[in-house]
Amino acid sequence: MRLRVPFVKRSESAQHLWTQCPHCGEMLFNKQLARNLNVCTKCEHHFRVGARERIEQLADRASFAEIDPTLVSMDPLGFVDQKPYPARIAESQAKTAERDAVVCGDATIGGHPVTLAAMEFSFMGGSMGTVVGEKLARAAEHARDGRRGLVIVSASGGARMQEGTIALMQLVKTVAAVTRHGKAGLPFVSVLTDPTTGGVLASYASLGDVILAEPGALIGFSGARVTSSTIGAELPEGFQRAEFLLRHGFVDQVVPRAQLRDRIAFFLGAFSRPAREMRWGV
């Protein structure tokens, strides 16, 4: 089932014509910032971008057709902390105009057919519960069925606590689905953006054939606070940033946002031009 849904542009609220860059302090005119893909024009700090904006940046114009847009969470545990889980979902839905923390669909990138998923960090910290797990698994299965590449842009604090151990099991589900997709000889490009942590990094996001990261993105398994208290000392400068992961061998490239689309297209292209005679020669 595919529904072509118009992009829901997040309203640029009138009172915020300017945004201050948290990195260099520069005051940036919002429209200019948006035109620059939400990258600071002075210091190249990469602001977070939402799922829809990300898709617009990456997919070829008008090529995106959303799949599974209507899936919504249940409340399997009857989880209540300071608020019931359903109330938190409703809040996030109102705030983001999304039903949960990931948007998936078919698209082309540089002409290459892909299934593209982008996470919405504003929705409960991009946490992965059943809906995110289900939608990503469906995306991978759908890509496999259609022999499409898979591109997932992650932005997540990890598994969704409010779904308890069921959320944890989504790690297995997503890993198994991207693995099946990969076993069909299809490429998976994993894009890690600020932040990609916890259970999302410890599952499908670390299993891309190519793993790209945005400059300065926080990427790690344990929260820096936990890590810091474990060693009782300050962490090294740049700890758990994209460049740190590149140095330690877990990221293929740190790619400025302006080059991301072309770079993904290059890799999709490289992986889809096998020496064909070889593949059928066995």
Place this chain on the structure above:
Amino acid sequence: MRLRVPFVKRSESAQHLWTQCPHCGEMLFNKQLARNLNVCTKCEHHFRVGARERIEQLADRASFAEIDPTLVSMDPLGFVDQKPYPARIAESQAKTAERDAVVCGDATIGGHPVTLAAMEFSFMGGSMGTVVGEKLARAAEHARDGRRGLVIVSASGGARMQEGTIALMQLVKTVAAVTRHGKAGLPFVSVLTDPTTGGVLASYASLGDVILAEPGALIGFSGARVTSSTIGAELPEGFQRAEFLLRHGFVDQVVPRAQLRDRIAFFLGAFSRPAREMRWGV
């Protein structure tokens, strides 16, 4: 072709009734030392043992039938240093009563059929030239054809310089042969003894399904002198010893010689009792 060849016992020269342990200084009566598998009765220092003695220690009584006993080296490069290569070979042959640096054959170990190879360090430092490469490759191929396990006891300074790049290519040959053997679902137990270094460690010897080492054995890629001069400092205590490799994750167990046969038999047994229905169920 299999020739049943009697063990050539190295003569215990009369003038050496006693041996001093290089580790603890104890004077050891040679017969007692031999009865203790050439392990110091005081400090458990493991003396080097030759290929035939090793085979006697590991193979079930009278089970060993040598294969390819007559292969001898040529001199592909016409190599001459202070002596011609053929002269060096002749010397080693006279000294060891072996034709080259490895002895291979079929045997059982704890009742499990294996092809067993043991290197002779006294033959040109156990160096791997064409004959060693050829005999090990044949051993692996023969084990594969006969669906036998493969046990190789290494003791080598590395590739044989006198055969130049041709010796280097024996790394590929032996790796490819044990890999094919492994792909047939057959077990390979690699036993690293003092010393196992250079090209032998950098080829088949590091690829055992299980890698066992004798206590205190020197095991490493680069000569400690080279390494030491590279950092211009003393190397840490125990560097490149079996226990060091265990700590760093490259050896499964450090096994005292007295337990080696039983331990190998255990692993051969474990790997040959698959859940059979599974294997043919696919």
Place this chain on the structure above:
Amino acid sequence: MLEKIDRALGGREPDGDGLASSGVIADVAGIANRRSPWEAVQLARNIQRPHSQELIGLVFDRFQELHGDRGFGDDPAVIAGLADLGGRSVVVVAQQKGSSTEENIARSFGMPHPEGYRKAIRLFRLAEKFGLPVITFIDTPGAHPGPEAEERGQAEAIARSIQVMGELEAPVVAVVIGEGGSGGALALGVGDVVLMMQNAVYSVISPEGCAAILWRSASEAERAAKALRGAGPDLLELGVIDGLVPEPEGGAHTDRQAVAAGLRRALVAQLDRLASVPLSDLLAARYDRYREIGSFADPSAAAAEKAKPWWRRALGKAGL
């Protein structure tokens, strides 16, 4: 959840999954006095509780440990090796907490580093090569959160272990024997059958961690434990696990022999059952096992389904 496998075996007989007949609790109704989640957390963490090393000694007939990840080191928080179980060779991989302060320090309190998971992966592949079943024991507060673990790719190691277990061409039985802490536990927890000891816990986050985030106070851990529903009976109800291995009234540490005997019985029964499942069915069932965990709604899909003409509905989803 085990039905798929039994169906592959040609129809589900009564107790086809071998749980009840091997003494495993497959229905929460069978639990006389159900512990509160917080009590379970305490029991699961009890330092006197039998840990992996002890259980391995009691459950298996022989065991030889294999060391190292072949890349960086040998992690003492993960014990891995080959063992016999009723005449069958098995690969065993287990997290090991200490049974004393000294051992806990030596074993990082059962918190593996990446090389621990990479050792596990190596052993899984060994099992696959020789067609041996895999048994894992899970007992960890979580993967080690230190900076060196981050540097060496804790997340990558966990993801890869989950991947390898999921696609492994060998039967896998995982047992949470004590504390099942988040991704660090799950990395050894993907299997055809997943069991828990009756008083074990298995959660996406520790109650303390959850309380600190959601209640902004670690002292609310008891409430968090309750909310997380990570006790064995909860997870059996939620369909996350397949059965509970019974413990005596006072907890596993009050009768270690009995607990080990029960665990052995359960493992033997499951291996017997899994041994005859064709691999392709086993892998398909394993995929589906995890694919089906979760709860969501798709209102529009239901609506869309209704709105379709009858002949499209008859053709089914595949036709779209």
Place this chain on the structure above:
Amino acid sequence: MLEKIDRALGGREPDGDGLASSGVIADVAGIANRRSPWEAVQLARNIQRPHSQELIGLVFDRFQELHGDRGFGDDPAVIAGLADLGGRSVVVVAQQKGSSTEENIARSFGMPHPEGYRKAIRLFRLAEKFGLPVITFIDTPGAHPGPEAEERGQAEAIARSIQVMGELEAPVVAVVIGEGGSGGALALGVGDVVLMMQNAVYSVISPEGCAAILWRSASEAERAAKALRGAGPDLLELGVIDGLVPEPEGGAHTDRQAVAAGLRRALVAQLDRLASVPLSDLLAARYDRYREIGSFADPSAAAAEKAKPWWRRALGKAGL
């Protein structure tokens, strides 16, 4: 040595191996002035010689580097990535020496650490997954001999890389572009076709190391170089390599463009040829390629063969 592959392609035509027609020297008779081994060593080590990074830029149409071994680090001594070559996607893995002192320090003088070989292995597997050919450039004094490299398993990494290249289900062309130092070079050197630049060297040990051991004097390096026969023409004669990519009179650094063009031509020709070989034939030929390198005698086998009755001899070796 390429005959097997050509036979798999249905009979060997004149120049079926595509060497001569692509400008590669396949016969030492074609070399006008043959350098002494020691001259070749000097040329191969010349810091002005075009190194991998430069050659990659000149030979391939596009190149994107991929970083990291996914376990420990990213080794600057190994450059690996994806590139285009005449409309074909290829995986490129290369050792990179510095072209200046600073770069040499940053790149460990082209001596990879274990993580460099593990990055290579990762890229080889990627090539296999997507059916892409692999091209390697070899240029190293040897694997790094430092204690940290030993700790992280230099030998294991080399052995594993040799293993993976040997069994890789993709065509592999390896080129020694400068210095091919021992196991550290061989770890990227297992292929269906192995070429050398005309003045490259490839040896089991450096002349200096060999002289220090056998002559107990590093100053005998020139004699050692001669004895080791590690220059390209020697190795072509010995059947270790398949061909030489020509260099201009003064060495590769005197006309970088021409050298790169020749290399490109050779690579395109070999990929064209290998692309149509069925994988099973390719793998069998690769196995045999290395299986056949070496020289030994088996007097008793010859004697035994003669001693056999005629009908046994007629049945051949397989009958025994």
